[in-house]
Amino acid sequence: xxxxxxxxxxxxxxxTKQYQAARAVDGISFSIPQGSITALLGGxxxxxxxxxxxLLGLILPTAGSVxxxxxxxxxxxxxxxxxxxxxxxxxxxPLSLTVRQNLRVFGKxxxxxxxxxxxEELAQELDLVDFLDRETGKISAGQKxxxxxxxxxxxxxxxxxxxxxxxxxxxxxxxxxxxxxxxYRKARGATxxxxxxxxxxxxxxxxxxxxxxxxxxxxxxxxxxxxxxxxRETLEDVxxxxxxxxxxxxASLAAEEKAETA
Amino acid sequence: MNGTVSSPSSVAPxxxxxxxxxxxxxxxxxxxxxxxxxxxxxxxxxxxSWPRLLELMYWPLLQLLTWGFLQQYLGQQSLHQQSxxxxxxxxxxxxxxxxxxxxxxxxxxEVLVRGQLGFNMSFxxxxxxxxxxxxxxxxxxxxxxxxxxxxxxxxxxxxxxxPITVLAIFFFDYNLWSLGVGLGAFFVNLxxxxxxxxxxxxxxxLRNGMGAEGLVWSMMFVLMPLCCVFYPVNVLPPFLQHVAWxxxxxxxxxxxRLLSTQHLFRWxxxxxxxxxxxxxxxxxxxxxxxxxxxxxxxxxxxSIGE
Numbered sequence: 001x002x003x004x005x006x007x008x009x010x011x012x013x014x015x016t017k018q019y020q021a022a023r024a025v026d027g028i029s030f031s032i033p034q035g036s037i038t039a040l041l042g043g044x045x046x047x048x049x050x051x052x053x054x055l056l057g058l059i060l061p062t063a064g065s066v067x068x069x070x071x072x073x074x075x076x077x078x079x080x081x082x083x084x085x086x087x088x089x090x091x092x093x094p095l096s097l098t099v100r101q102n103l104r105v106f107g108k109x110x111x112x113x114x115x116x117x118x119x120e121e122l123a124q125e126l127d128l129v130d131f132l133d134r135e136t137g138k139i140s141a142g143q144k145x146x147x148x149x150x151x152x153x154x155x156x157x158x159x160x161x162x163x164x165x166x167x168x169x170x171x172x173x174x175x176x177x178x179x180x181x182x183x184y185r186k187a188r189g190a191t192x193x194x195x196x197x198x199x200x201x202x203x204x205x206x207x208x209x210x211x212x213x214x215x216x217x218x219x220x221x222x223x224x225x226x227x228x229x230x231x232r233e234t235l236e237d238v239x240x241x242x243x244x245x246x247x248x249x250x251a252s253l254a255a256e257e258k259a260e261t262a
Numbered sequence: 263m264n265g266t267v268s269s270p271s272s273v274a275p276x277x278x279x280x281x282x283x284x285x286x287x288x289x290x291x292x293x294x295x296x297x298x299x300x301x302x303x304x305x306x307x308x309x310x311s312w313p314r315l316l317e318l319m320y321w322p323l324l325q326l327l328t329w330g331f332l333q334q335y336l337g338q339q340s341l342h343q344q345s346x347x348x349x350x351x352x353x354x355x356x357x358x359x360x361x362x363x364x365x366x367x368x369x370x371x372e373v374l375v376r377g378q379l380g381f382n383m384s385f386x387x388x389x390x391x392x393x394x395x396x397x398x399x400x401x402x403x404x405x406x407x408x409x410x411x412x413x414x415x416x417x418x419x420x421x422x423x424x425p426i427t428v429l430a431i432f433f434f435d436y437n438l439w440s441l442g443v444g445l446g447a448f449f450v451n452l453x454x455x456x457x458x459x460x461x462x463x464x465x466x467x468l469r470n471g472m473g474a475e476g477l478v479w480s481m482m483f484v485l486m487p488l489c490c491v492f493y494p495v496n497v498l499p500p501f502l503q504h505v506a507w508x509x510x511x512x513x514x515x516x517x518x519r520l521l522s523t524q525h526l527f528r529w530x531x532x533x534x535x536x537x538x539x540x541x542x543x544x545x546x547x548x549x550x551x552x553x554x555x556x557x558x559x560x561x562x563x564x565s566i567g568e
Binding site: 017019049053056059060078079080081082083084085086088090091092095096097101104105108109110111112113155 | 287288289290291293295298300302303307310311387391393395397398400403555558559560561563564565
């Protein structure tokens with residue numbers, strides 16, 4: 001793993017978040033190389049969203065530090081924010097603005113050059129053309145997700161953070177979004193960090209998976225490597241082993257069961 | 263899905279960043295374009311809904327009508343006294359003038375309230391639409407965000423108050439603009455006080471969530487009896503007079519009464535109000551910054567609007 005802040009898109013050191021008696025994130029350290037797709041995987045309360053919040057500067061860490069694209073986020077996060085973006089189903093765009101108006105406002109906030117051209121480009125690629133001048137509140141959930149993705153890509157970010165990017169979407173639209181994200185990463189050489197519960201999504205998109213439980217990183221590796229390590233058939237089984245605290249003991253048990261069945 | 267639906271699957275994945283990557287955004291510590299973007303965002307909201315535009319004028323109009331008719335009633339009573347009481351000219355002057363001063367007070371009070379709400383409404387738009395996190399992770403700085411809401415406050419006040427002052431001339435023969443240069447000084451001071459309160463209440467909402475929204479609507483009215491909007495400061499008990507003189511609007515309303523009744527414009531009152539306003543705005547800015555930092559510590563920014 002490369003730990004140089006110059007080459008890592010994300011670098012977290014001893015990141016901790018304490019809420020009164022509860023420790024949401026417990027001294028985690030990790031780095032994410034540029035151009036990769038990494039997934040934060042964990043059950044509810046594992047600390048994924050808090051970790052994303054601390055990376056973005058929305059939550060102040062109790063301890064530890066964050067470097068995004070080489071910039072220390074505790075010192076001057078605004079120096080790097082124009083190179084980053086974020087999408088979450090829990091954050092919305094103003095519903096009374098049209099899709100085009102929303103993209104225009106965020107394009108100006110990010111100082112996007114040739115903004116009109118960029119909006120047309122995104123509208124084509126994300127299939128927003130038919131409802132570009134419709135109020136955002138009057139389009140479907142799937143269309144809203146595509147618009148939110150348009151906002152997240154408006155500044156062609158070098159680092160894109162995504163919180164459950166395909167939550168509440170039908171499988172077709174979800175798959176399409178994943179294809180677009182992968183396509184964007186390849187075209188731009190961008191780094192993607194996503195928090196997700198969707199195992200298929202993680203298996204398909206991520207080069208690397210960080211598994212979290214109770215605010216700690218309990219394992220990390222490529223999806224295939226994790227499946228092999230735990231002796232399971234799918235990432236979902238691995239997730240269940242980790243979430244239920246079976247860990248590698250569960251993997252041994254699974255291997256024994258498999259042998260017995262054979 | 264609503265309306266016309268095109269299957270996204272029918273669109274082949276393209277290179278979402280390739281053409282554009284050559285022209286990347288650059289870092290700028292302060293950007294008027296970002297302030298303009300936020301102003302544009304709020305103008306879009308206003309333009310999208312005629313009830314919102316109507317709402318801007320609704321309360322000021324109601325206030326004008328209520329107090330305008332009261333002024334007319336007081337004027338009629340003055341005439342009645344003048345005709346029935348020997349030597350009633352003095353009473354006429356006092357009562358008639360009181361009615362006119364009340365109308366001036368109402369209009370200036372509306373400047374104060376609309377100045378605060380003009381800022382707060384823009385802020386609340388972001389809370390209601392769950393857009394705040396999008397803004398906080400964008401390059402928009404706190405200063406730029408605040409400046410955009412100040413700009414919208416001025417715009418909203420002008421849209422809501424200017425037509426009302428024109429109506430006051432036609433319907434009640436009261437010309438607020440006749441206060442001349444004094445009106446400019448009153449306006450600046452009232453807007454500054456409104457902004458100080460708006461910045462503070464916005465910080466409280468950001469820190470404590472929508473449960474604190476009530477403060478936005480009510481806090482100014484707590485100050486109303488102390489600002490001596492409709493009566494002179496010397497009406498208050500002595501200990502409350504000290505409190506009143508700590509509030510800039512008190513100087514404005516006293517100044518307006520002097521200008522209306524004695525044609526005397528007191529610059530010293532306006533300068534004192536301005537000085538207190540500078541202190542209040544500075545304190546509000548510090549409080550806002552601390553409340554945002556506190557919200558970041560408690561993690562409440564992640565759950566805004568939920």
